[in-house]
Amino acid sequence: MIEKSDPRAVSQSVVRACEERAARASELAGLFTAAAEPLRFAEGLFRAQADAARRLTPDFAKAVEASRSVIDYVAAQGPSALAADARGFQSDRLRAYWGGMLEFDYLSRAALQPYARFLRERGIALERPEGPCSACGGAPWIAARRGGGGPNSDGSARSLLCAFCALEWQLPRIRCPACGEEDPGKLPNYAAPEHPAARIEACETCRAYVKSIDLSKDARPLPEVDDLVSLSLDLWALEQGFTRLEPGLAGL
Numbered sequence: 001m002i003e004k005s006d007p008r009a010v011s012q013s014v015v016r017a018c019e020e021r022a023a024r025a026s027e028l029a030g031l032f033t034a035a036a037e038p039l040r041f042a043e044g045l046f047r048a049q050a051d052a053a054r055r056l057t058p059d060f061a062k063a064v065e066a067s068r069s070v071i072d073y074v075a076a077q078g079p080s081a082l083a084a085d086a087r088g089f090q091s092d093r094l095r096a097y098w099g100g101m102l103e104f105d106y107l108s109r110a111a112l113q114p115y116a117r118f119l120r121e122r123g124i125a126l127e128r129p130e131g132p133c134s135a136c137g138g139a140p141w142i143a144a145r146r147g148g149g150g151p152n153s154d155g156s157a158r159s160l161l162c163a164f165c166a167l168e169w170q171l172p173r174i175r176c177p178a179c180g181e182e183d184p185g186k187l188p189n190y191a192a193p194e195h196p197a198a199r200i201e202a203c204e205t206c207r208a209y210v211k212s213i214d215l216s217k218d219a220r221p222l223p224e225v226d227d228l229v230s231l232s233l234d235l236w237a238l239e240q241g242f243t244r245l246e247p248g249l250a251g252l
């Protein structure tokens, strides 16, 4: 067991989590050539985050310094628009994002993810505006379905994963995580045969959706990374007028 009050042990645990994500992205990039580009970019992003995580303390100013490796990586390796944004990045955006003043900011989220996780695992209050995640106020970027309902995965337990601090929490299977809708008739699921583990869980009431990844047949996926294999589902959902609750690693 990790002694969570030991800052070095917690920092190591965040580093390991980043490295696990990187390893999964690398593995998937070899398996799914169509998605290799975003997966290779994500792999490097996770390695830059691991670098940042090695230097974390509870101090926000230190976290801003440490996150430079993430911004520099995106500036050098990111898709062109994001790379340009990274080259002009001013670190006061990090403070604004932390304070909830920015709706969505891919770079600030990526830069501060290790720090948010570090504080949460150390049991330090994050002092951010309230939101779906009870630890950091962040929103879930993906859901996981696990076994528990026998061969029919509709009986699976469902949990949401915070995009910022990586907290995972359970959610009743029939409930919209955005607006709380519980009428099954208003909560359609969409899937495509080419992505058997992924599913779009939409809400007709608020038009939000969350993508879920089935872990009941294969426990190896990391939902937030495996997400990148099925971006065609997101493009389809956007075309239908649904909005993803919180963009994933591809920024969709």
Ligand SMILES: [Zn+2]
Residues within 6 Å of the ligand: 133, 134, 135, 136, 137, 138, 162, 163, 164, 165, 166, 167
């Ligand atoms: Zn969180």
Ligand SMILES: [Zn+2]
Residues within 6 Å of the ligand: 176, 177, 178, 179, 180, 181, 203, 204, 205, 206, 207, 208
């Ligand atoms: Zn809803």
